Amino acid sequence: MAWAGLQTALQLIYPPRCLTCGGMVESDFGLCGPCWRDTPFIGGLICDLCGTPLPGVDDGVAVHCDDCMTTERPWQQGRAALLYRDAGRRLVLSLKHGDRHDVVRPAAKWMAQAVRPLLREDTLIAPVPLHWSRMARRRFNQSALLATALARETGRKTCPDLLLRTTRTRSLEGLTRDARFAMLTGSIRAHPQHGASIEGRSVLLVDDVMTSGATLAAAAEACHASRAREVCVIALARVANQP
Template sequence: MSGTILTALRARMLAVGTIGLRAVFPPLCIACDTEMGSESGLCPACWAETEFARGTSCDSCGVPLPGASDGQTLRCDDCLVHPRLWDQGRTVMLYSGTGRQLVLALKHGDRLDLVPPLARWLAQAAAPLLGPDTVIAPIPLHRWRLIRRRYNQAALLSRALARLGGHAHCADLFTRLRATPRQKGLTRPERQTNLEGAIAISAKRAALIDGRPLLIVDDVMTSGATLSAATRAAREAGASRVCVVTLARVAKAP
């Protein structure tokens, strides 16, 4: 039997198997488990509760902005008052409603099944920031927090994002030099102080980004202190351009 026929038979068997599997376990909404017509999606109700960052957006953090850009580079009020160290930034959605639910499910609920669909959303948001030589790397967790959580959600997302576009990925580009208190509840100055000297480039990985563009991936951006610390370290290591993409941004809808 020829290879072409075998390939066709294999594809047919997989298709039949998938149909049978769906008959027993129909696709569900990734947020509420409502039965769906397609996999890895949101039901209409959850979609309506998700504030996606579409249309006109801030060029530094990706938060949606009212009106049209007319080709101009726009920034939100927060990024105008607090200029970012990185070159450009994008986000998938606002940290509210279904978006917040999905982030927390991935971060604290062991919902690793969310990584593929969320990575596809990240790929759409990050498309304007990616070039053929871009290296993708996640914000790191300190080793003790990684032991407790068992995985770094930013690393899972960045790896899946890199695979989708065929980009170089370095999960351990950054390292946490010391454990820091949680950022939740801290003011902007306190967040910045909390992260001073806490993030560095791994000495064995520094050459990977010397003279190359870098995309940093994180799950949530609030004040931007963590991304700023990572950007500073990347620039000191010689990155030619630093961009960021996050799954969600803490901000008000326009």
């Protein structure tokens, strides 16, 4: 009773606010009606490899988008919770550059809903790693925060340092798809202490945004090099054109 009373008092002093616009909402970690409508959640027919929404009706048959038909993906299946535009883009940027860690909890719930069909009993959840120098500057890896919350949401194990970024690469912004893949090839490997954890396991890789898929591809190849049974991927947001 005392805890319930404290929660009520805190809500009176600090009422729940919308994650996007700051307006009043009924519960913590929520979106108001207008922001919910403006958040581009992905649903319906999607690409089975990257989660991009596609025109048509989902009849249970796996289909692939143009990008995934022309670019080899070193993973089995992939999903994304949001499109990287409008409120979806603002949420990702607020987490990545605005220290808005309150975005992590609802984001993990959205990602869990999207990726649940891909989970196995032995799925090990791991984030795409940051290079140590970038980690020192940013102070946190947003993908690791998402991976930890997603593991908690789905009841699966997680290993935040399963992979290492061994090469510091320049920003990928503005680079072509081919340049992104060329720069990231071989830049990620399994942590020497955790390589045995990958062998024979199903691994789910987590990233905040998927653009070309080059970073996830480098991470997936590192998992395969350590003999993962299968690799799947999940991103909070996918850069894609509307269907």
